[in-house]
Amino acid sequence: MAALDVKVRTALSPSPRQPLASSKLGLLADDLAAHPALWRPLVRHDPADRWYVRLRYTADFEVWLIGWETGQDTELHDHGGSSGAFAVCEGALTEDWTERATALGSSGSLRRRVRPAPSRRVFGPTYVHNLVNRGPGIATSIHVYSPPLSSMTYYQRAADGTLAVKRTLAVAGPDPEITAATVAAGGGWRSG
Numbered sequence: 247m248a249a250l251d252v253k254v255r256t257a258l259s260p261s262p263r264q265p266l267a268s269s270k271l272g273l274l275a276d277d278l279a280a281h282p283a284l285w286r287p288l289v290r291h292d293p294a295d296r297w298y299v300r301l302r303y304t305a306d307f308e309v310w311l312i313g314w315e316t317g318q319d320t321e322l323h324d325h326g327g328s329s330g331a332f333a334v335c336e337g338a339l340t341e342d343w344t345e346r347a348t349a350l351g352s353s354g355s356l357r358r359r360v361r362p363a364p365s366r367r368v369f370g371p372t373y374v375h376n377l378v379n380r381g382p383g384i385a386t387s388i389h390v391y392s393p394p395l396s397s398m399t400y401y402q403r404a405a406d407g408t409l410a411v412k413r414t415l416a417v418a419g420p421d422p423e424i425t426a427a428t429v430a431a432g433g434g435w436r437s438g
């Protein structure tokens with residue numbers, strides 16, 4: 247009976263989140279980047295601040311579109327335990343990255359690579375990175391996270407090079423999904 251009870255409880259419970267495998271995250275980022283008709287009409291680049299919009303939110307993953315003017319960056323951050331992938335669609339982004347386990351209290355652990363379009367990076371749940379558009383010109387990228395982001399912790403680097411937690415921010419739940427029509431109508435996207 248105990249086994250049956252477990253089965254009944256399982257059947258009545260909401261389905262647990264099913265994070266996408268890294269390979270699927272990469273394929274999804276690649277596929278979206280290869281179909282600019284899906285996102286190109288939505289792209290904005292704001293000289294005042296990095297521009298971004300959430301394109302899709304499900305229980306298992308979410309997708310963001312980001313527009314970068316020269317000099318704009320994310321700050322060094324993690325993804326609250328989510329895995330992810332990003333595809334650089336135009337321009338180039340410079341990435342400094344490490345793993346959280348080696349980030350705290352360590353120095354000299356950041357690795358750097360310039361990622362020009364078209365390029366793609368897949369990362370796991372302990373990944374810590376900063377992305378910056380060093381120019382010349384704008385950059386545009388697509389980012390996939392699974393499960394959807396729940397929080398992001400930001401890190402700062404001391405003068406001696408060691409990393410420490412700066413702040414942790416909760417990530418808001420789903421916005422209404424964005425369509426080309428809502429953007430064309432002047433709504434449905436935001437900057438900042």
Ligand SMILES: [Fe+2]
Binds near residue numbers: 320324325
């Ligand atoms: Fe990130």
